[in-house]
Amino acid sequence: MSTSTSPAAMLLRRLRRLSWGSTAVQLFILTVVTFGLLAPLACHRLLHSYFYLRHWHLNQMSQEFLQQSLKEGEAALHYFEELPSANGSVPIVWQATPRPWLVITIITVDRQPGFHYVLQVVSQFHRLLQQCGPQCEGHQLFLCNVERSVSHFDAKLLSKYVPVANRYEGTEDDYGDDPSTNSFEKEKQDYVYCLESSLQTYNPDYVLMVEDDAVPEEQIFPVLEHLLRARFSEPHLRDALYLKLYHPERLQHYINPEPMRILEWVGVGMLLGPLLTWIYMRFASRPGFSWPVMLFFSLYSMGLVELVGRHYFLELRRLSPSLYSVVPASQCCTPAMLFPAPAARRTLTYLSQVYCHKGFGKDMALYSLLRAKGERAYVVEPNLVRHIGLFSSLRYNFHPSLL
Numbered sequence: 263m264s265t266s267t268s269p270a271a272m273l274l275r276r277l278r279r280l281s282w283g284s285t286a287v288q289l290f291i292l293t294v295v296t297f298g299l300l301a302p303l304a305c306h307r308l309l310h311s312y313f314y315l316r317h318w319h320l321n322q323m324s325q326e327f328l329q330q331s332l333k334e335g336e337a338a339l340h341y342f343e344e345l346p347s348a349n350g351s352v353p354i355v356w357q358a359t360p361r362p363w364l365v366i367t368i369i370t371v372d373r374q375p376g377f378h379y380v381l382q383v384v385s386q387f388h389r390l391l392q393q394c395g396p397q398c399e400g401h402q403l404f405l406c407n408v409e410r411s412v413s414h415f416d417a418k419l420l421s422k423y424v425p426v427a428n429r430y431e432g433t434e435d436d437y438g439d440d441p442s443t444n445s446f447e448k449e450k451q452d453y454v455y456c457l458e459s460s461l462q463t464y465n466p467d468y469v470l471m472v473e474d475d476a477v478p479e480e481q482i483f484p485v486l487e488h489l490l491r492a493r494f495s496e497p498h499l500r501d502a503l504y505l506k507l508y509h510p511e512r513l514q515h516y517i518n519p520e521p522m523r524i525l526e527w528v529g530v531g532m533l534l535g536p537l538l539t540w541i542y543m544r545f546a547s548r549p550g551f552s553w554p555v556m557l558f559f560s561l562y563s564m565g566l567v568e569l570v571g572r573h574y575f576l577e578l579r580r581l582s583p584s585l586y587s588v589v590p591a592s593q594c595c596t597p598a599m600l601f602p603a604p605a606a607r608r609t610l611t612y613l614s615q616v617y618c619h620k621g622f623g624k625d626m627a628l629y630s631l632l633r634a635k636g637e638r639a640y641v642v643e644p645n646l647v648r649h650i651g652l653f654s655s656l657r658y659n660f661h662p663s664l665l
Contacts, residue, residue, distance in 0.1 A: 288546065289558055296562075301570060309664060310511045311571040316665065324652070324663045331650055335378035338385040342419055363400030364486070365466040369456050370407055370474035372414035374653040380405075380416045380474035382650065384424060387478055394483045401483075402464055406456035407431075427459040446618040453596075453624055454613050457606055469601045475651025476508060476597035481580060482646045486600070488583035489642065499588065499640065503605045503632065506591050506641035507598035508649060511573045512665065516564075522589050523572075530567055535560030576644040591639040593629035598647040608637075 305313035309323065366387060370380040384403065391398050405426045407417040417426065429452060443451075453471070460469045468490065472478075494500055516527040538559035543551065567575055579585040601609060612631045618624055632639055652662035 285546075285548070285552070285555065289555070293562065296566065297569070301566065305570055308571055308574065310514070310573045312569045320663060320665060327664055328652065328662065331377050331382075331652075334382055334650075335376060338381035339378050339419075341385045342381060342423065345423065362402035362464050362466045364468045364470060365402045365404050365460045365464045366470045366472060367404045367406050367456055367460045368472045368474055369452065370405060370409070370414070370417055371452075372409045372411065372417070373651075375415075377651075377653075378416055379651055380420065383472065383474055383477055384420055390478060390480065390483060397487065398483055402466070404460055404463070406452075406459060408452035408455065425463075427456065427463070429455050444619055446620060446623050450613060450616075450618040450624040450627060454610055457601065458610055461603065461606055461610075465603070467603055469603065469606050470507075471596070471599045471601065472647065473597045473651075475649060476647040477650055478598075479580075479646050479648065481583065482507075485583045485586055485642070485646060489586070489588065493588060498638075501605070501638070502602070503609060503635075503637040503639045504591075504628070505588070505600040506596070506639070507600060507646040508595060509592065509641050509643070509645065510595055510649070511645075513592070513594060514571075514573045514576065514643075516568050516572055520590075520592055527564055527568070531560035531564040534563035538563060573644075579644055587643045588640045589643060591629070591632075591641040593626050595649075596625045596628070597649050599628075605637075608635075 302313045305311040306315045307319055307323075308314055368380060368383055368387075373379070384405070387403060391401060391403070394401075403424050405417065405420050405424045407414060407426055407428045408430070409417065410430050417428075420426065457469060457471060460466070460471075470486075489505070494502070494505075516523045535556050536559075539552070539556040542548070542555065542559065548555075579587065609628070609631075612635060613624070613627060616627045616631070618627055629639075631637060652664070
């Protein structure tokens with residue numbers, strides 16, 4: 263008499279056959295230990311990781327960031343107050359040739375006294391230009407003050423060292439009485455004024471528009487030199503409308519609506535999958551090569567890179583200017599934007615045709631123009647500036663936070 267075996271009994275017998283030395287058990291344990299123990303322990307303080315414990319660390323880290331920013335603001339203030347004079351006259355921080363190759367225009371408004379954001383930005387640019395030396399002789403610093411009041415102390419201080427354009431100096435401005443000109447439209451108009459002033463004053467080859475809370479990274483000038491003289495000679499990059507030097511770290515994950523990142527993510531799996539498979543087969547003394555194991559390690563590495571945070575792996579590209587990538591730009595944020603002179607003139611025309619408002623700021627306006635005008639724009643990765651401003655010039659923020 264034959265007896266039927268239940269599915270549960272068959273499954274139990276198969277599980278009993280699995281030993282600690284079987285490939286399936288080893289890979290399962292590796293997955294549990296990596297994603298359930300090691301990665302959370304190692305990454306719970308990484309701000310842009312999925313393992314970040316926000317409720318534990320965010321408030322403390324935000325306060326530490328603000329305290330550090332205050333110290334750096336004071337240091338920047340002392341930097342300019344103690345800047346020595348040259349031959350009894352006040353030195354210009356950086357003066358390029360009569361027609362500079364690159365104008366670095368820093369747009370500033372008076373906000374949150376004590377942090378001295380614009381002083382932090384200009385002092386860092388000054389240090390980097392000094393380190394760069396003769397290679398940066400064609401670079402010109404230019405400050406664009408768009409503060410309506412006369413109380414912008416930092417701009418007054420910098421006017422002793424850097425050429426300054428003051429949008430509202432000696433003008434009767436009725437912005438406050440015009441309800442149709444909201445803060446977003448005013449910000450766009452300020453941007454247009456500063457870009458136009460840069461072109462008219464210096465007629466450069468390139469204009470780098472930097473907001474006053476975007477501190478340059480150490481590598482900014484070697485990377486720009488490489489990108490503009492080598493990479494942007496390529497036909498598909500040559501006529502770009504602009505190059506973004508910053509994209510928010512929180513938006514740099516692979517799971518985002520940018521298809522180029524999906525291709526990069528798959529590439530990470532195709533690169534690390536075979537490598538980890540070879541290491542595993544070697545140390546586990548497994549003969550030959552296993553495609554299922556390689557598929558596992560490809561997915562394993564893709565998941566690990568995404569959950570730890572793509573932003574942190576992008577930092578490896580800072581090893582050399584040639585490792586920086588240039589990919590199609592997305593819409594968010596304008597802390598640092600590079601415009602070739604012809605593209606800058608087109609941008610002035612385009613922006614004069616749009617009206618900004620809440621939900622449609624100048625960053626979205628610029629991005630919307632790409633499709634409407636058949637233009638292209640790109641962003642460099644990793645970022646070439648650090649965004650240090652937790653206080654927006656457009657919105658009141660009584661509880662500043664890193665996220």
